[in-house]
Amino acid sequence: MDDQEPQHRPPRRNKQQLLELIANFDKTPGITIKDFCKLNKVTQGSFYTARKRHRAAVKKQSSGFIAIKRPAPDQTVAALFAEVKGIKLYQHVPVDYLKALIS
Numbered sequence: 001m002d003d004q005e006p007q008h009r010p011p012r013r014n015k016q017q018l019l020e021l022i023a024n025f026d027k028t029p030g031i032t033i034k035d036f037c038k039l040n041k042v043t044q045g046s047f048y049t050a051r052k053r054h055r056a057a058v059k060k061q062s063s064g065f066i067a068i069k070r071p072a073p074d075q076t077v078a079a080l081f082a083e084v085k086g087i088k089l090y091q092h093v094p095v096d097y098l099k100a101l102i103s
Helices: 015-027 033-040 044-061 095-102
Strands: 082-084 087-089
Touching: 015 033, 015 044, 033 044, 082 095
Parallel strands: none
Antiparallel strands: 082 087
């Protein structure tokens, strides 16, 4: 018969605890996933599943909007190139285009 001691499983972690583990992994540079899992006694499968949930939770938190930079109010728009019958042009345009606009 084997004289080995039975291996005790670590207690199951809930979703919040696993998400906290993922956050800790993100804060720990230079450690491999395999080593991190051994250190925290979690299977790699559980780690990857929790990481997927963590990313989904972070993505859900973001509003999807990004900040845009507007020009300062004191910046002027490009100089007026020409004005024909109330049509303002800010750059050179072909004559055919002007004829189409006027007619």
